[in-house]
Amino acid sequence: MDIYSDDPGLASTVSERFCAPDADLIIRSSDGILFKVHRQNLAAHSEAFFSASLISSTSTDESGPTEAATSKGISQEDIVEFTEDSKTLDLLLQFMYRQRQPNITNLKYSQLMALAEAAEKYEVYAAMGTCVAVFESKFIDSNSLGIFKFARKHGYPNLVDKTAPRVLHRSEDLQKSALVDLRLRWHTYFDRCVPIVWKEFIDLLDSSPCSCRSWPKTETLILRVVGGKPHALMNRACLDDKSLQTTPACCTKALANIRTALKKKLLADATLPTFSSINDDYSF
Numbered sequence: 001m002d003i004y005s006d007d008p009g010l011a012s013t014v015s016e017r018f019c020a021p022d023a024d025l026i027i028r029s030s031d032g033i034l035f036k037v038h039r040q041n042l043a044a045h046s047e048a049f050f051s052a053s054l055i056s057s058t059s060t061d062e063s064g065p066t067e068a069a070t071s072k073g074i075s076q077e078d079i080v081e082f083t084e085d086s087k088t089l090d091l092l093l094q095f096m097y098r099q100r101q102p103n104i105t106n107l108k109y110s111q112l113m114a115l116a117e118a119a120e121k122y123e124v125y126a127a128m129g130t131c132v133a134v135f136e137s138k139f140i141d142s143n144s145l146g147i148f149k150f151a152r153k154h155g156y157p158n159l160v161d162k163t164a165p166r167v168l169h170r171s172e173d174l175q176k177s178a179l180v181d182l183r184l185r186w187h188t189y190f191d192r193c194v195p196i197v198w199k200e201f202i203d204l205l206d207s208s209p210c211s212c213r214s215w216p217k218t219e220t221l222i223l224r225v226v227g228g229k230p231h232a233l234m235n236r237a238c239l240d241d242k243s244l245q246t247t248p249a250c251c252t253k254a255l256a257n258i259r260t261a262l263k264k265k266l267l268a269d270a271t272l273p274t275f276s277s278i279n280d281d282y283s284f
C-alpha cells in the first residue's frame with residue numbers, strides 16, 4: 001500500500017513483514033520501502049543501528065521522536081532514511097527480532113555481501129557471524145577476491161588465510177589496491193608463496209606425466225605458458241591458453257589433473273605461509 005502519497009516523491013510501499021501497528025519508528029530503504037519497527041528491538045540488538053536511526057531522524061519536535069511517535073502516532077518526520085536497500089534491511093531487521101533467524105544460505109553473492117557489509121556497519125552480531133559462515137561454505141572458491149578483501153577489512157584472520165591462496169592468480173588486482181598496507185603485505189606474501197608454488201608444480205609435473213609420446217613437447221609448452229607464473233594455475237582459465245589447444249587430449253587431461261593436484265596441495269594447511277603471519281617487517 002502507498003502512504004504519504006500526497007507528495008509523489010515520497011510515495012512508498014510498506015514492508016509486508018515489518019508493518020506493526022504499534023511501531024514507533026519508520027525506516028525507509030534506499031529503494032523506497034518503509035519498515036515499521038520498534039525502537040526497543042533496534043536498541044537491544046544494534047546500538048549502532050539505533051544510533052543511526054536517531055541521528056538520521058528528521059523530527060523537529062522538541063519533545064523528541066519517541067514521545068512524538070507515542071503520543072501522536074508516527075509522523076512523517078519520524079521516517080528515517082537508510083542507505084541500504086529493502087532486501088538488505090528486511091534480512092537485517094529479522095536478526096533484530098525474537099524469531100527464527102532468516103535462512104540466508106540461498107542468497108546470491110551480491111545480496112549476501114550487501115547484508116554482511118550492513119551487519120558490520122551496524123554491528124548486528126548474530127548476522128555478522130552467519131554471513132561469514134555462508135561466505136566460507138558457499139562462495140570461498142567462486143568469489144575469493146571479494147571475500148578476501150571483506151575478511152581483511154573487517155578483521156576475520158581465519159577467512160583471510162583461507163582465501164589468500166585462492167587469490168594468488170589475482171595478484172595484479174591486489175597490487176592496484178588503494179590500501180598501501182594491503183599492497184605491501186600482499187607483495188611480501190606473494191613473494192614468499194611463488195617459489196613454493198613453483199616447487200610443488202615441478203614436483204607434480206615430474207611425478208604425473210602423460211604416458212604418450214607427445215608429452216615432452218607438451219611439457220615444453222606448459223612450461224612456456226606457466227613458467228613465470230605458476231600461481232596462474234589457481235585459475236582454471238590458464239589451461240585455455242591458445243598454445244595449449246593443439247596438445248593431444250590425453251596430455252590436456254594430464255595437465256588438468258596436475259592443476260587440480262596443485263590447487264589441492266596449495267590449499268592444504270601448512271603448504272604456504274598464512275597471510276596473517278605477514279607482519280609489518282616487510283621484506284623487499
Ligand SMILES: [Zn+2]
Nearest residue numbers: 210212250251
Ligand atoms: Zn598425452
